Amino acid sequence: MGAVGLSFGSATSGQGFDVTTTVNQIVTNLQAVETPWKTQLTALTSKDTTLTSLGTQLSTLSTDLQTLTDFSGTMAYKTGSSSDTNVLTLSSASATAVAGTHTISVQNLAQTSxxxxxxxxxxxxxxxxxxxxxxxxxxxxxxxxxxxxxxxxxxxxxxxxxxxxxxxxxxxxxxxxxxxxxxxxxxxxxxxxxxxxxxxxxxxxxxxxxxxxxxxxxxxxxxxxxxNGLDATMTVDGVTGITSASNTVTAAIPGVTFQLLSTGTASSMGTSEAVQVVIDNDTTSIETAINTFVTDYNATMKAINAQEGKDSSGNPEPLYGTSVLAQLQEGLLSAVSSSFGSNSINSLISLGITANASADGTISLDADKLSSALNSNFNQVVSLFQDTGSFGASFTNTLNGLGNSSADGGAISLALSENSSQETTLNDNVSKQEALIATQKARLTTELNTANQILQSIPEMIQQVSEMYSAVTGYSRNQNG
Structure with a gap:
């Protein structure tokens, strides 16, 4: 704490001193004790900001994974095609539809009376x-x-x-x-x-x-x-007499909706020619979802890695050297490199997802290998993401354990909670010190104002003494000799 001196020239000048400046100097010295507390608060705020940002990225990654682990999510999507769109067009195929090929011939269309x-x-x-x-x-x-x-x-x-x-x-x-x-x-x-x-x-x-x-x-x-009102009549996979009150058919093939447009061209035997309807897994949407997962994983890992260095001013990043940073890196690296079960598709590597040569924890996707896995072992790919004890379940637990979910005791959530406790203590210290300073400032202002008034009145008091002396002695202190 620095020393504060009073500067008022000669004691008998009557100038006194600047009370406000003097009090502010004293207050500044008293506030110096708050500096380390406020420095810690600034550092904790930076950590909170970084932790929250990483938590958001982990949450995004969790959402990406959920689209693949959800039983009615992307893995369940289906696509459909018709061999003759003049007769029949596919409207939709829900998650309950089963991949396969169906043969449909239309005897007559539905009519509304x-x-x-x-x-x-x-x-x-x-x-x-x-x-x-x-x-x-x-x-x-x-x-x-x-x-x-x-x-x-x-x-x-x-x-x-x-x-x-x-x-x-x-x-x-x-x-x-x-x-x-x-x-x-x-x-x-x-x-x-x-x-x-x-x-x-x-x-x-x-x-x-x-x-x-x-x-x-x-x-x-x-x-x-x-x-007249007529029901549409068709033959589906050899079963005759299938009817629908509407030309929008929803019940003939489970999970599939298609639109009847005509009976088509009659065959040589006088019957309606058959239309091939193919229901397939929507591998394109799955590939897009996995690519999004890889992209967001890499963005998260790069953000974590960035905390190991220094900022543009040469200062360590907020989470540099913290245990939570190491926990995030180790958790993610372990999760994406694990294998599950004895299937040929039992890890991300078998889907064409491998670690980058830079060894920074990021991964890359071989699109051709992923496409091959989906086309040749689709059910095993689904199992990898959706079975109990599979990659999907394991990585979901990892993300919950690392993220900002307080219910799951995530590492980021715990770190934020610990920071919050420290911030509460530090803010309380600052508040108490400010209250103490306010009290001392008020007391000092009163006391120094009184002292200043005395200093300013000294010349007048000297004059009064001089006049009293002259009156008593008849001798003026201002005369020579």
Whole structure:
């Protein structure tokens, strides 16, 4: 702690001294004790920043690995192709699909039932109502003017739609301006068949729609089914009679959805020609996922290695020489170099992932070797990442043990916790010292202000003494002789 001196010239000059500057000098000396604490806090903050950054990189690596270890993740993805996309196209293949080849021939496409009326003028006034049912449902009746709608074709269409009866009603306009009522089933296939009631099918409430403006010639304004609801029919892998209410087929091949577009060209025997559907493992996505894993692993390892050196100013990096740095390096190196089981694909090396010649812990990927492993031993590759006790499970545990997950007691999490404890202590020391300094500063300011006032009053006190002396002795101290 440096010494602080008072500078006020001659004691009898009355100039006194600068109290504020003097107090600040004393406070600065008192604060010197905080310097090592604050230096430690700065170092700990740098460590925290670096540890948090490394924790984020390990978390990214963990996410990369999870896409490969998840049973419904990238390893389960499938691709599909059709030998004739004019007949059938593949929409999707889920994780439950099994790789293989299927033969499909389409006998007929699914149809959605529809009905239509005769044409009337848009302004014609209608009477009566229509009665219909969808599939095996109940008969439904909608009368002209229901729901306070206009007694016109458009009013009837709106009333049908508002009633939510399983059909979509619309008004179609002909070239001559006349209109027709159209009903389209909201259920595809045979289950959505529209049946219009007449005196035979529903004698109690037949369709009675009529045009009161122009006499109509057909009962019920000619409203009738014009397209029947049909299920698609196909043969799948030799099994005949496979049906689908929609041309979007989801149940014929487990986990596979495909779209029927036509029945194709008939063979010489008059049957539909077969289409080959191939379901395969999505090795491209797997290769991309593994490449991402390698890239992020190398970025993490390089960030760890960078802590072994010095920064641009020549100072050691924040984690230089720490035990957590060594733990991260050793943990990752051990995890990627281990072997598991007796399969031919039992390590990252067997996938074409090997250590770089620089011996810095980074790895490289031989894309051709990985592709070969996926194509020749796909199930073993899956086992390497997803079986209990495999690389996937082992490396997941390693990352949990190194990362910033407090639940798993990760090395980074523990290091951050230890730093936090030290930071709390140091900050508490600084706070206590600042409180002590504040008290001493207030006391010093008061005492030195008092002293300064005394110094400044000395000339006046001397003058008063001199005057008293002259008054008593009749002798002025200012006279000569």
């Amino acid at each position: 529809s009905a239509a009326s005769d044409a009337v003028k848009a302004s014609d006034t209608l009477t009566g109502g229509i009665t219909f049912k969808v599939g095996s449902g109940n008969w439904q009746t909608v009368n002209v003017g229901d729901g306070s709608s206009a007694a016109t074709l458009s009013g009837l269409s709106g009333a049908i739609n508002n009633a939510n009866l399983g059909v979509t009603a619309s008004v179609l306009t002909n070239a001559d301006g006349t209109e027709r009522l159209s009903l389209v089933s909201q259920t595809s296939g045979s289950a959505g068949q529209i049946t219009i009631a007449d005196t035979m099918s529903d004698p109690a409430s037949p369709t009675t729609l009529a045009d009161s403006t122009v006499a109509n010639t057909k009962t019920g304004l000619g409203l009738a089914t014009i397209q």
